[in-house]
Amino acid sequence: MDELDPLIHAPKRLRIMTVLSTAEMEFARLQERLDLSAPDLSKQMRQLVDAGYVEARKTGKGPGSTTWYKLTRRGRRAYDEYVESLRRLLGEASVS
Amino acid sequence: MDDLKRTLEQVERDRLETYVGDSRYRIPWWYTLGFAVAGAGALMTLGIETKWLGVAIALAVAMVIGALAGVAVRKAGAVPRLRTMPAPLRRVMIGYWVVTMAGIAAILLWAFTTETPRPFVWAGGMYFALVVVAGSVTDGLFRRRARRLAAEAGIEHG
16 A cells, blocks of 8 residues: 655645645745645745755845745655555555 | 545645636736737837847847746746646647747748838737737636636636
């Protein structure tokens, strides 16, 4: 049976990874999309950045600065493998 | 197993929502207009005899197009990927690029071979019309298809 990456499998982080698999996105827009508080999103993002799955890029200076996030190559591979494993597990379950 | 099924359904929904759930991620009308004006201006400079002036105008046009793209991206707060875009929407975007690129090639070919006076001024006008018409048609098609996909997936279309 396939192992699901525990870092991605957490519901909030899975949604973050899914959204970032479709677009590079700014912190505020990501927060709005996922309906998460800023501290909560920051915490999740830190874990994904530390794991090397997500890359952060700051633009601008001072109060107007924003942080953009995108999946790294490693993150994209891990995410694709996760979704593939999920599909396989569901496929195996429907066969058995 | 139901949990995994729900998880996969949420994944599919979140993926789709980037492209159909928020109109801010689409190319704004003013970008298309700015792109048309700037591109037409660049084509018209091909007719200018004074080389340095032509180069200066072309650089200014490139900066305007770059700035417009920057504003559009900052306003949207997202840069959607073409690769993960649902196929019906991706076909619309690819169709737009193919039509405009082929149109530009045809306009340039005409401008370099015609005997008409001031061919690049005409070419600029044709380019403007091409981009505005193709942009409007693309936007309309994109909206319709996005609305349909959103309705099928039960996503609110923004």
